Amino acid sequence: MRLPELDAVLADINRIILGKEQPIRLALACLLARGHLLIEDLPGVGKTTLAHVLARVLGLDFQRIQFTSDMLPADILGVSIFDRGSGAFHFHPGPIFTQVVLADEINRATPKAQSALLEAMEERQVTAEGKTRPLPEPFFVIATQNPAHQIGTFPLPESQLDRFLLKIELGYPDPVAERELLAGADRQKMVASLAARITPQRLVELQATVREIHASPALIDYVQALAAHTRTAPRWQAGLSPRACLALLAVARAWAVLDSRNHVMPEDVQAVLPGIIAHRLRPVDEIAHGDPEAVAAALIEAVPLP
Amino acid sequence: MARANRPVSRRQAWWLLAGALAAFLPLTQQIPLWLALASSAAFAWRAALTWRQWHLPPKWLLVLLVIAGTVGVFLQYRSIIGRTPGIALLVVFLALKLLELRAARDAIVTALLCYFLVLGQFLFTQTIPTALLSSLTVLITTATMLAASDDRPPPLMQLRRAGLMLAQAMPFMLLLFVLFPRVQGPLWGLPQDRYTAVSGISDTMSPGSIAQLSQSDAIAFRVQFKGQVPPQSQLYWRGPVMPSFDGRTWSVRQTLGAYTEIPYAVSGASVDYELTLEPNGKFWVFSLEMPGNLPPDSVLTADYQPIARQLVRNRLRYTQRAWPETHAGLIESRAVLRDALVLPAGGNPRVRALADEWQRRHGDDSAAILATAQEFFNRQLLIYTLNPPLLGPDMIDEFLFDTRRGFCEHFAAAFVYVLRAAGVPARVVAGYQGGEVNPVDGYLVVRQYDAHAWTEVWIAGRGWVRIDPTAISAPSRINSNLAAAVPAGEALPFLVRTDLSWVRELRYRLDAVTNGWNQWVLGYNPQKQRDFLAGLGLGEPDWRSMTAALAVLCGLVLLGLTGWVLRKRMRVDPAVAAWRKFTRRLGAQGIVWHSWEGPLAFAERAAAKAPAHAQAIHEIAALYVRLRYAPGASPQDLLSLRQRIAEFRP
Numbered sequence A: 001m002r003l004p005e006l007d008a009v010l011a012d013i014n015r016i017i018l019g020k021e022q023p024i025r026l027a028l029a030c031l032l033a034r035g036h037l038l039i040e041d042l043p044g045v046g047k048t049t050l051a052h053v054l055a056r057v058l059g060l061d062f063q064r065i066q067f068t069s070d071m072l073p074a075d076i077l078g079v080s081i082f083d084r085g086s087g088a089f090h091f092h093p094g095p096i097f098t099q100v101v102l103a104d105e106i107n108r109a110t111p112k113a114q115s116a117l118l119e120a121m122e123e124r125q126v127t128a129e130g131k132t133r134p135l136p137e138p139f140f141v142i143a144t145q146n147p148a149h150q151i152g153t154f155p156l157p158e159s160q161l162d163r164f165l166l167k168i169e170l171g172y173p174d175p176v177a178e179r180e181l182l183a184g185a186d187r188q189k190m191v192a193s194l195a196a197r198i199t200p201q202r203l204v205e206l207q208a209t210v211r212e213i214h215a216s217p218a219l220i221d222y223v224q225a226l227a228a229h230t231r232t233a234p235r236w237q238a239g240l241s242p243r244a245c246l247a248l249l250a251v252a253r254a255w256a257v258l259d260s261r262n263h264v265m266p267e268d269v270q271a272v273l274p275g276i277i278a279h280r281l282r283p284v285d286e287i288a289h290g291d292p293e294a295v296a297a298a299l300i301e302a303v304p305l306p
Numbered sequence B: 001m002a003r004a005n006r007p008v009s010r011r012q013a014w015w016l017l018a019g020a021l022a023a024f025l026p027l028t029q030q031i032p033l034w035l036a037l038a039s040s041a042a043f044a045w046r047a048a049l050t051w052r053q054w055h056l057p058p059k060w061l062l063v064l065l066v067i068a069g070t071v072g073v074f075l076q077y078r079s080i081i082g083r084t085p086g087i088a089l090l091v092v093f094l095a096l097k098l099l100e101l102r103a104a105r106d107a108i109v110t111a112l113l114c115y116f117l118v119l120g121q122f123l124f125t126q127t128i129p130t131a132l133l134s135s136l137t138v139l140i141t142t143a144t145m146l147a148a149s150d151d152r153p154p155p156l157m158q159l160r161r162a163g164l165m166l167a168q169a170m171p172f173m174l175l176l177f178v179l180f181p182r183v184q185g186p187l188w189g190l191p192q193d194r195y196t197a198v199s200g201i202s203d204t205m206s207p208g209s210i211a212q213l214s215q216s217d218a219i220a221f222r223v224q225f226k227g228q229v230p231p232q233s234q235l236y237w238r239g240p241v242m243p244s245f246d247g248r249t250w251s252v253r254q255t256l257g258a259y260t261e262i263p264y265a266v267s268g269a270s271v272d273y274e275l276t277l278e279p280n281g282k283f284w285v286f287s288l289e290m291p292g293n294l295p296p297d298s299v300l301t302a303d304y305q306p307i308a309r310q311l312v313r314n315r316l317r318y319t320q321r322a323w324p325e326t327h328a329g330l331i332e333s334r335a336v337l338r339d340a341l342v343l344p345a346g347g348n349p350r351v352r353a354l355a356d357e358w359q360r361r362h363g364d365d366s367a368a369i370l371a372t373a374q375e376f377f378n379r380q381l382l383i384y385t386l387n388p389p390l391l392g393p394d395m396i397d398e399f400l401f402d403t404r405r406g407f408c409e410h411f412a413a414a415f416v417y418v419l420r421a422a423g424v425p426a427r428v429v430a431g432y433q434g435g436e437v438n439p440v441d442g443y444l445v446v447r448q449y450d451a452h453a454w455t456e457v458w459i460a461g462r463g464w465v466r467i468d469p470t471a472i473s474a475p476s477r478i479n480s481n482l483a484a485a486v487p488a489g490e491a492l493p494f495l496v497r498t499d500l501s502w503v504r505e506l507r508y509r510l511d512a513v514t515n516g517w518n519q520w521v522l523g524y525n526p527q528k529q530r531d532f533l534a535g536l537g538l539g540e541p542d543w544r545s546m547t548a549a550l551a552v553l554c555g556l557v558l559l560g561l562t563g564w565v566l567r568k569r570m571r572v573d574p575a576v577a578a579w580r581k582f583t584r585r586l587g588a589q590g591i592v593w594h595s596w597e598g599p600l601a602f603a604e605r606a607a608a609k610a611p612a613h614a615q616a617i618h619e620i621a622a623l624y625v626r627l628r629y630a631p632g633a634s635p636q637d638l639l640s641l642r643q644r645i646a647e648f649r650p
Helices: A004-016 A021-032 A047-057 A073-077 A111-123 A175-183 A187-193 A200-212 A217-232 A242-258 A266-277 A292-302 B010-027 B033-052 B059-077 B083-100 B104-124 B128-149 B155-179 B209-213 B334-339 B349-362 B366-379 B395-403 B408-421 B469-473 B475-479 B501-522 B526-535 B543-569 B574-588 B599-609 B611-628 B635-647
Strands: A037-040 A062-066 A078-083 A088-093 A100-104 A125-128 A131-134 A140-145 A166-168 B219-226 B236-242 B271-277 B298-300 B306-308 B316-322 B426-433 B444-447 B451-459 B463-467
Touching (some): A004 A047, A004 A187, A021 A047, A021 A242, A021 A266, A047 A062, A073 A078, A073 A111, A073 A125, A078 A125, A166 A266, A217 A242, A217 A266, A217 A292, B010 B033, B010 B083, B033 B059, B033 B083, B059 B083, B104 B128, B128 B501, B155 B543, B209 B451, B219 B501, B271 B501, B366 B451, B366 B463, B366 B469, B451 B469, B574 B599
Parallel strands (some): A037 A166, A062 A100, A100 A140
Antiparallel strands (some): A078 A088, A125 A131, B236 B426, B271 B316, B451 B463
16 A cells, blocks of 8 residues: 655655654654644744644645633634624634644643633534534644743643644754754745645545554554553553553554555554653653653563564 | 551451451351450441541550450350360451551451451361351452452452452362371361260160150261161161169160170171261260171170260261171170169069069060060050150059050060069160161161160070060051151151152252262261272372372472463464464574564564575565454465465574
């Protein structure tokens, strides 16, 4: 099962964001699995660019919402304004009515504003003034948050974090990539010059393909074994929920598609595991200070393949 | 020891309370009432502590209570040593231990106390219901132990786990039971205070004493005949022989054993059997007349009655050969014959007159007098009944001439009296007559209601001849059973009644089970063990080889169980088996597969390390992936995977 258009999409993004193949692949897998992405990182590492580039190469509309502490739900969802000409209230859709939303610094906003976004994400529709309006399809939220220890943040509760399919970190680029970035052309211009590689319709088709990817009983055994380990072994505070297992399987399917396979492999599960557990699983002893890669590696090495 | 100091959770406390109750309840009838009530109060206190989450009582209070309990037990029994005081003391400790559940260590101690109390139950009774009840207690206590280490699973799951663990322990239990070298004596014997009053034939006989026994269906003994069961009319089980008579009561001779071997010559046909005697609290070891050998550790009295050297307080089993046609005492000592003629002075004038007349007519021809007496009993039309009228001071006269209604003791007493009055030596023999063959297991079961009394008459040249005067008037008592002999409408023990066939059927089966339990579980002594092992073709093992066999077999069982558990855990997909073989081959070359490593990742790594085999490695991995993870693998793929791996030589 070769899907050259996805390879082209990845190649385009990697040309602009340098040295971040793995997070980019995860971001695309998240989109293909119809999930939303949470990026936790310092400012200036390319979060906005990533969202922008994804929208461009996939031919999607793009909006950015900068979260602040004085933000209200209406600032996200939209507001009804009295139109004197027609003599009626007219709904002005908020920035959320788009295909790719970049919700920047989501933990700067109050829980009220956060939950407005998260409910829209979950239900893929907005209800205002008693009327329910569907959000466009495909609909993809990339939220960024500052590391929780920064001043003036409202940390998202675990139940809200669970709405994000994946959580990734971009991190600083390695020196070679950084040098290329500094020496290369202006990224803004490069983004502007990008052409769409696929249509939104094709993307919806691809999302449907992902859902059909074969997960064999042996693989489901493996997912269950991983979950069972997190639930029984004493090193985890609380085990993975069934929803987390579903998320793991969904992203692993998308990962298999990106690898041109029609079936999920344990390697796929292992590759996406850090993003799945980063915001869901807390080790008791904070292995490697909670670095998701290290935590995932510890989990993987504790569970033999069934 | 951080684990031992973990506090006891509420759930664990409930479990411990359940385990303690399960161990305590069966013992309530053995311990004094005040202790049962006090312990129940302690349990209720524990429940309230757990329910309301109150603080534990202070230590000084517990110490006081322990002292009070110990003193109470001492005052009750004048001792704290022995079976009942010991168990009572343990109950005190258990009840109070529940009030100081501070840490996991206390929980373990409590559970162990519960196990110990289960053992205590067996010191009192060893029946099948006790065993079943104890199994239940052990199950609950084991679940409590499990809960003491992990209280999260729900109660049913704990019980299931405990049951599984006990089931796994079962083979070891059986092996230990069968093979552990046995010591002589009963499994649960406690000779010091294992004495309880049991109903049975006593050493005296007065009117009504045997009729009273006829209401009891308790088992006296069971007999397994080697060969045919002799006819009912030959089944006279000899018990106490009573030569002395004081006018109302017959009693046994007070001197103990006279012979350690059978003093008389045996003749005629013989019958072999094995008898399992229930405890009777007397010296009686019943034997079919006339015994050709003595049961172990017993002697024969001057009246040819086998008696044990010690009170029969435990179930006994012995084999005997009986000679029904033998008459003992062909040459009898003068003292015995003189005693067999003694009558109290005065009384019963009518009988005495009759006897005098016989004596005048026949002189000292004992046989003729005996025949006359038999004929006289027959002519008097005496009636055999369970409810004879009360008799006055001249009871023999009244019975023979006025009331003419009596039970076997009346018949035997009157017959002996008449003969003695006529100068013929005679004596009363008590014991059991008949019995009932259980069709389920073929054992003859003799119950208390088979108790009987008959007579022995000494005839010169023949010795002691057994005469059963009851048989003259009520032959059906001897030829079939009690129910057939008594007039219709008399109250009979439930089990003798013939009209409830399903009850009888049920009783036969229950009794066969109980008997099997007695014979094989409680009565599994060194002899039985030797026989059983010899039956298995193990020859005559001594304790050393038994211990060795025990160790080996336990090891084998452990191995088998481990294998079973492992097999269950690793029911291996053939593709996985082939893959493991492949990874082992590479492992031998230093390319080790980690059990968590995906096949594609491993193939990549292995191919990089062994570039010469890269293609083969990738192909094998691809086949394996198709079998395990891809849709629509065919059986052909498995064959080719196996073939590729068989050909693979890194």
